[in-house]
Amino acid sequence: MQPYIFTEIEKKWQNRWKAQKSIIDSRSLTTKNVPKYYILNMFPYPSAEGLHVGHYVGYVASDILSRYYKHSGYRVMNPMGFDAFGLPAEQHAIQTGQHPAITTAKNIEKYIVQLKQVALDFDWDRSINTSEPAYYKWTQWIFLQMFNAWYNTAIQKAAPIDTLIQEFTFHGSTKVQAACDDHTPIFSAEEWNAFTETEKQTKLLHYRLAYLKDSMVNWCEALGTVLANEEVKDGFSQRGGYPVTRKKMKQWSLRMTAYAERLLTDLEALDWPLSTKEMQRNWLGKSQGAEITFRVQGQRGETITVFTTRPETIFGACFIALAPEHPWASFIAQQTGDVELIAYIEQAKNRLERSRLAETTFLSGVFVGACVIHPFTGSPLPIWVADYVLPSYGRGVIMGVPAHDKRDYIFAQSFDLLILPVIESTILIKDGPYETPKGRMINSDFLNGLSVPEAVEKVMQQLTQKTVGRYKVNYRLQDPIFSRQRYWGEPFPIYYKEDGLPYALSEDQLPLVLPEVSSYQPNKSGAPPLGNASSWSTPEGYPLDLYTMPGWAGSSWYFLRYMDPHNTEAFLSKEKEAYWKGVDFYIGGAEHATGHLLYACFWTKLLYDLGHIDISEPFPKLFHQGLIQKPTAIAYRLKDQNIFLSAGLISEYDVIPIYIPTAFVEKDILDLKALKNWRPEFADARFLLEGGKYICGSKMEKMSKSKYNVVDPDKVIAQYGADALRLYLMFLGPLEQSKPWDLSGIEGVFRFLNKVWRFVHHAKASWATTELLPHQEMLKVIHKTIKKVTESIQKCSFNTAISSLMIGLNRLSTFERVTQSIVADFILLLEPFAPYMAAELWESIDKTDSITEVAFPLWNEAYLEEKSFEYPIAVNGKVRTKMVFGCNASSMAIEKAVLANEVIQKWVIGKSPKNVVIVLNKMVNVVV
Numbered sequence: 001m002q003p004y005i006f007t008e009i010e011k012k013w014q015n016r017w018k019a020q021k022s023i024i025d026s027r028s029l030t031t032k033n034v035p036k037y038y039i040l041n042m043f044p045y046p047s048a049e050g051l052h053v054g055h056y057v058g059y060v061a062s063d064i065l066s067r068y069y070k071h072s073g074y075r076v077m078n079p080m081g082f083d084a085f086g087l088p089a090e091q092h093a094i095q096t097g098q099h100p101a102i103t104t105a106k107n108i109e110k111y112i113v114q115l116k117q118v119a120l121d122f123d124w125d126r127s128i129n130t131s132e133p134a135y136y137k138w139t140q141w142i143f144l145q146m147f148n149a150w151y152n153t154a155i156q157k158a159a160p161i162d163t164l165i166q167e168f169t170f171h172g173s174t175k176v177q178a179a180c181d182d183h184t185p186i187f188s189a190e191e192w193n194a195f196t197e198t199e200k201q202t203k204l205l206h207y208r209l210a211y212l213k214d215s216m217v218n219w220c221e222a223l224g225t226v227l228a229n230e231e232v233k234d235g236f237s238q239r240g241g242y243p244v245t246r247k248k249m250k251q252w253s254l255r256m257t258a259y260a261e262r263l264l265t266d267l268e269a270l271d272w273p274l275s276t277k278e279m280q281r282n283w284l285g286k287s288q289g290a291e292i293t294f295r296v297q298g299q300r301g302e303t304i305t306v307f308t309t310r311p312e313t314i315f316g317a318c319f320i321a322l323a324p325e326h327p328w329a330s331f332i333a334q335q336t337g338d339v340e341l342i343a344y345i346e347q348a349k350n351r352l353e354r355s356r357l358a359e360t361t362f363l364s365g366v367f368v369g370a371c372v373i374h375p376f377t378g379s380p381l382p383i384w385v386a387d388y389v390l391p392s393y394g395r396g397v398i399m400g401v402p403a404h405d406k407r408d409y410i411f412a413q414s415f416d417l418l419i420l421p422v423i424e425s426t427i428l429i430k431d432g433p434y435e436t437p438k439g440r441m442i443n444s445d446f447l448n449g450l451s452v453p454e455a456v457e458k459v460m461q462q463l464t465q466k467t468v469g470r471y472k473v474n475y476r477l478q479d480p481i482f483s484r485q486r487y488w489g490e491p492f493p494i495y496y497k498e499d500g501l502p503y504a505l506s507e508d509q510l511p512l513v514l515p516e517v518s519s520y521q522p523n524k525s526g527a528p529p530l531g532n533a534s535s536w537s538t539p540e541g542y543p544l545d546l547y548t549m550p551g552w553a554g555s556s557w558y559f560l561r562y563m564d565p566h567n568t569e570a571f572l573s574k575e576k577e578a579y580w581k582g583v584d585f586y587i588g589g590a591e592h593a594t595g596h597l598l599y600a601c602f603w604t605k606l607l608y609d610l611g612h613i614d615i616s617e618p619f620p621k622l623f624h625q626g627l628i629q630k631p632t633a634i635a636y637r638l639k640d641q642n643i644f645l646s647a648g649l650i651s652e653y654d655v656i657p658i659y660i661p662t663a664f665v666e667k668d669i670l671d672l673k674a675l676k677n678w679r680p681e682f683a684d685a686r687f688l689l690e691g692g693k694y695i696c697g698s699k700m701e702k703m704s705k706s707k708y709n710v711v712d713p714d715k716v717i718a719q720y721g722a723d724a725l726r727l728y729l730m731f732l733g734p735l736e737q738s739k740p741w742d743l744s745g746i747e748g749v750f751r752f753l754n755k756v757w758r759f760v761h762h763a764k765a766s767w768a769t770t771e772l773l774p775h776q777e778m779l780k781v782i783h784k785t786i787k788k789v790t791e792s793i794q795k796c797s798f799n800t801a802i803s804s805l806m807i808g809l810n811r812l813s814t815f816e817r818v819t820q821s822i823v824a825d826f827i828l829l830l831e832p833f834a835p836y837m838a839a840e841l842w843e844s845i846d847k848t849d850s851i852t853e854v855a856f857p858l859w860n861e862a863y864l865e866e867k868s869f870e871y872p873i874a875v876n877g878k879v880r881t882k883m884v885f886g887c888n889a890s891s892m893a894i895e896k897a898v899l900a901n902e903v904i905q906k907w908v909i910g911k912s913p914k915n916v917v918i919v920l921n922k923m924v925n926v927v928v
Helices: 006-020 053-071 087-096 100-116 133-147 161-171 189-194 197-205 256-267 274-284 311-316 327-336 339-349 353-358 406-414 420-425 452-465 574-580 595-609 647-652 672-678 713-720 722-731 743-766 776-794 798-812 820-830 835-844 891-900 902-908
Strands: 036-041 075-077 149-152 157-160 210-220 225-227 245-254 287-296 303-308 319-322 366-373 380-385 397-400 469-474 494-496 502-504 585-588 622-624 628-631 633-638 643-645 655-660 686-688 700-702 868-875 878-886 915-919 923-927
Touching: 006 722, 006 835, 036 053, 036 574, 053 075, 053 585, 053 628, 053 713, 053 722, 053 776, 087 100, 133 149, 133 210, 133 502, 133 595, 149 161, 157 161, 157 595, 161 189, 161 197, 256 274, 256 595, 274 595, 287 311, 287 452, 303 311, 303 319, 303 397, 311 452, 319 406, 327 339, 327 366, 339 366, 339 380, 397 406, 452 469, 633 647, 643 647, 713 722, 713 743, 722 743, 722 798, 722 835, 743 798, 743 820, 743 835, 776 798, 776 820, 798 820, 820 835, 868 902, 878 891, 878 902, 891 902, 891 915, 891 923, 902 923
Parallel strands: 036 075, 036 585, 319 380, 585 622, 643 686, 868 923
Antiparallel strands: 149 157, 210 225, 210 245, 287 303, 287 366, 287 469, 319 397, 366 380, 494 502, 628 700, 633 643, 633 655, 868 878, 915 923
């Protein structure tokens, strides 16, 4: 018998599959009576470092499903592509001058080699690359659909902008119900028809689903670009640890808030993890309450509108607080010239929302020198600017009620704003501070004696009568900023006329391909890198937009393109969509539970509204694989200095933790020479040591290239083989749970593979020229294994499926001779998990057809019927022996035999049994 030499086997089958494409399903869409199954992985960004073992968890899981469903007669689509636009490629281009497309193509080639070596059953004929013009032509096309659309709130649906123009032409804007900017002007049909083209386009920008506006953004000077909130941590960029400030810039935004209610409502019907649904609900942040308008004291016509979820607490209001970004805050600061207020607004606006929310002891703020008038009492309430108020909440204003909000209480206490009678006036009877109110209102004017619902209704009635309040549904969700000051992204298909307004390119001008530039950094005037192009304008000479789209643009619709990847006439044909009907199973990391999923759902609903697709949800079923974890290595840099402190010295300093490669660390001691040679910023750094050594910090975190704690799969495969890596990743534990990486655990599955190898070859050696029929016990073992493996695969419980294979192998190995049919079924069960070995063993037992085209084994319940059962026999609850009875044995017969058993007689000698409890086919307990 030849030994199991996985290197030879895997190389052999890689070459054969490459030549034959035998693992790709070639059945056409016209094949009748073939069910379909569309499996999708969240596709990766192709970085230079390649894949690590953690990436393979979801890929192997989807591959097992793909192979199982193909064996079960389905036409399976299991595609793979690359989310290829990204900041790392651009940074590499800045450092080396090499075009990002070159490095991206090289990285993609490396990824494909790594994916293929693990026998992942991806349909490479469908592969997409979001940075290829053939793909991003359609990303640009979708952007134009947004630019040329508006959201009709009357029908809760997007519609072409032409329908809005038509409404304006005949009726003006007075009856239009639309998602639009605050303070959108009202005009008549006569006024609209008299507007110039520039005036009309200006008005339409208030309604377009893709629009330009001045926005506060996260600006990273070192990277030369705007960063999304998730790319920033504690005021520094996730990539590189560079300082990030807040800056006002004119940006493209998408009117995603128009879809907030639909995104929230449609979430309920999706088969998603409960935790992900909850994260989505929190991100959308629906809250029901009221908008209350306060008149500014002494200011003619000036008002400030507040959103509150607790209008019944209005008699407890002690102050009004504005977010530093609120327009009225800047207005009053400039009007009064208050130096302290101006400085505070500028400083506070640069603080990220996360850090502003983190304050729990002292909350900062500045009094603006003005008050608003309480709508009921007529009392003045001081107006403050406070950075604990966020522009993303409501209207960026809060009504400070210390009795019912902890942060309001802390702020009021910090600035001596606590007015005891006012605070007490709105308190409800409750168990403790800041708990949910119970009982009825006391000392609250006309709300006295009312329950909370009654008080809400009463106060809203009064506010409505005074025309200073209305019911309002608010969402935490904000319109996402959709432009970046980068080179390596999709160019906007937009140009600008002399009036400075944006106009859409025609569809026949797409794709608008990235130009060659002299530098990948912003130019001297501060313009984005596209400003470095020698010519970046339309044939008519109009300047093109200098921004590019964010990384998530291409990933918001890629699942649609997979269905029809080579179509040059449309992004997706109706025929292909009608066949595939969208994704059946989506698998990816929980870290994308908010941004990516929300964006994809939004884009899908928009395309659905405009009639381009019949799918309204992109991912009806979602599964999150758990993370592979590994200890990280952390160095500590003094804030604003290039000095690093050893872990034992950091307690008295303000330090920034920096991840460094774990390869440079042994037993927490850092190899300083290796670190200094790694990157320029470490070469000239100072290191404060402990006992002549630099001690690193460490914590168990997800395996990530950004944390430099990854394991190279190539090394694992070279030592144990791809099948062993696949099995080990699935055997670590439940797929949805995170697990620590421990290479020593792979030895067990490697031994299992060797045992399978010996079992098959031993069985084959024992076969006679005539195949013997398997006997009853052998059939029972294999059919029990088939049932458990099948049910486990269908539930994505792959660790239990592998466990069932191990148990089945152990039991089959006890038979002196195992028939060919039994061995064949076992190899088929193994194939989704260890395809290289399965293909080789299938051929070794003289099977001439491809294993990938053979039906998956089905179990027969008749073989699983038990004819007897082994009962544990207990005395007073403690098991003393075991006895076998037929499954049809009566309770009377069992009791008689148990009491006659010699072992049981020893434990009941001299005593009369009080009772014999018999649970059929489970247990017996003798009570004495």
